[in-house]
Amino acid sequence: MVFLKIDGIHHTYFTKNSATTALSDISLEVREGEFVSFLGPSGCGKTTLLSIIAGLIRPTEGTVSLENQPVHKLNNQIGYMLQQDYLFPWKSIKENILLGLKISNSLTEEKEQYAFNLLEQMGLGGFETQYPSQLSGGMRQRVALVRTLATEPKLLMLDEPFSALDFQTKLKLEDLVSDTLKTFGKTAILVTHDIGEAIAMSDRIFLFSPRPGRLHKTFEVPEQLKNLAPFQARNHEAYPELFQSIWKELENIEAK
Amino acid sequence: MKQNNEIELLHQQYITSLRREKIWVRFYQILIFIVFFAGWEVASQNKWIDPLIFSSPSKVGGLLKDKVLDGSLFVDLGYTVTETVFGFLLGTLLGTLLAAILWWSPRLSNILDPYLVILNSMPKVALGPILIVALGPNMTSIIMMGILVSVIITTITVYTSFKNVDPNYLKVLKTFGATRYQLFKEAILPASFPTIISTLKVNVGLSWVGVIVGEFLVSTRGLGYMIIYGFQVFNFTLVLLSLVVIAIFATIMYQLVALLEKILIKNGST
Known part of the structure; x- marks a missing residue:
């Protein structure tokens, strides 16, 4: 069954002096429970596409539907995680993780408990009354993940969520996120420019070419890598082969 | 052990110098205050400035x-x-x-x-x-x-x-x-x-x-x-x-x- 359907997306940004086409003719489908990556050099409109999928901007042309519902009519079915944690510094951790529920007026005791359990699973139990400035970068990004998951979104979008972290923290968080999403059976889209991260975490990789952003090629991650945790996948023998073929495609894109 | 004592001593000296600086700043602040008002008073008493306008x-x-x-x-x-x-x-x-x-x-x-x-x-x-x-x-x-x-x-x-x-x-x-x-x-x-x-x-x-x-x-x-x-x-x-x-x-x-x-x-x- 098709879970997320992106059909014929064109998007052009208008300014006083120019009209820039960011995305051109993008069509793809994502199955339920699948983890896919959008990979590509900067300027290929990955973040624009995420904003369109999240229903934050309406595309110039084309439609996006989640379970046959157009996304701009949905509320709180799609979770969005940004490059930095963007925790609200004046809110405690508790207030931060319950923010989504509060905004959508769906804060019940049961859902509050669910959010606290998630925080506990992320190894951050007991931090509820602290403020974001008292936490390290990795901890803050985990809190941001809890905040996104607390509203129980059907689709999770990760916009380079690990890019602002140091390498070690990044590897650890990749494992944690991958494990958490598998446990809850969430469908996820990861935007990244890190080939390794895309291979290690996803089931399928969509490679984009820039100016205007187009879908260049789709890679299927081999079965034996899909079931491994990201850290182990990076050490598997099938990993360098896929890395090489994606690397070559990226070179092709740049040569054009 | 001896090194520890030395660091302790240097730290004490640093704290003392900070305190001394603070005292000097306060001293000059009070001095300006006193000189201003005493000068005003004396100048007015001796009619160096017009006491009708500048009072005292x-x-x-x-x-x-x-x-x-x-x-x-x-x-x-x-x-x-x-x-x-x-x-x-x-x-x-x-x-x-x-x-x-x-x-x-x-x-x-x-x-x-x-x-x-x-x-x-x-x-x-x-x-x-x-x-x-x-x-x-x-x-x-x-x-x-x-x-x-x-x-x-x-x-x-x-x-x-x-x-x-x-x-x-x-x-x-x-x-x-x-x-x-x-x-x-x-x-x-x-x-x-x-x-x-x-x-x-x-x-x-x-x-x-x-x-x-x-x-x-x-x-x-x-x-x-x-x-x-x-x-x-x-x-x-x-x-x-x-x-x-x-x-x-x-x-x-x-x-x-x-x-x-x-x-x-x-x-x-x-």
Whole structure:
């Protein structure tokens, strides 16, 4: 069954002096429970596409539907995680993780408990009354993940969520996120420019070419890598082969 | 072990040198104070400066004692402080409210932009005579003066801060389906809180200007009235006394707002 359907997306940004086409003719489908990556050099409109999928901007042309519902009519079915944690510094951790529920007026005791359990699973139990400035970068990004998951979104979008972290923290968080999403059976889209991260975490990789952003090629991650945790996948023998073929495609894109 | 002792000793020396520096600074501060007032007194006694115009600390002190004893100082002080407090609080509140309205409607903000610039460059105290004719020579028009001098600059400063809130915070809220009111309440306003508090600090000073000028014009009571009255009857001891009282109370009010800032910001951001 098709879970997320992106059909014929064109998007052009208008300014006083120019009209820039960011995305051109993008069509793809994502199955339920699948983890896919959008990979590509900067300027290929990955973040624009995420904003369109999240229903934050309406595309110039084309439609996006989640379970046959157009996304701009949905509320709180799609979770969005940004490059930095963007925790609200004046809110405690508790207030931060319950923010989504509060905004959508769906804060019940049961859902509050669910959010606290998630925080506990992320190894951050007991931090509820602290403020974001008292936490390290990795901890803050985990809190941001809890905040996104607390509203129980059907689709999770990760916009380079690990890019602002140091390498070690990044590897650890990749494992944690991958494990958490598998446990809850969430469908996820990861935007990244890190080939390794895309291979290690996803089931399928969509490679984009820039100016205007187009879908260049789709890679299927081999079965034996899909079931491994990201850290182990990076050490598997099938990993360098896929890395090489994606690397070559990226070179092709740049040569054009 | 010996090394530890040495570090301990160096640390002690460092602390002592910090303390010594602090004592020197305080010493010079007090010295300036004493030299200024002693110099003023001596110059006035020996007629190096005209005692009729410049008075002397002892005369000002004597008048202060008289006015404290007969209670008349407190009446004037009470009026002026009340007017100033209302002036800067209402000015800040109104300015923030106007900024919120501008943020709410970008079109309105574009329309009003040139008018804000004009109002901001205009000296607001020049509106005093019109205000007094319109509202009557009373406390209301003086408080209005206190508000007028601070409200436009508050609007502009706070609105700029509203616009500069990191759009990614708004993005986070929008993905949760936030309404425009929720964006304002959860991100825009709390993120601008430090700016609003620091505007409050600036407005304390501005409101004193508005209120004193207002009292000059209305001329019935208050510290501004004391100055204008002293000027008209050529009693400069009275003028200088009001100046000293204004300096003291303006400082106290500023410090209170600074204290408020410390308390609020601490709770807000750490």
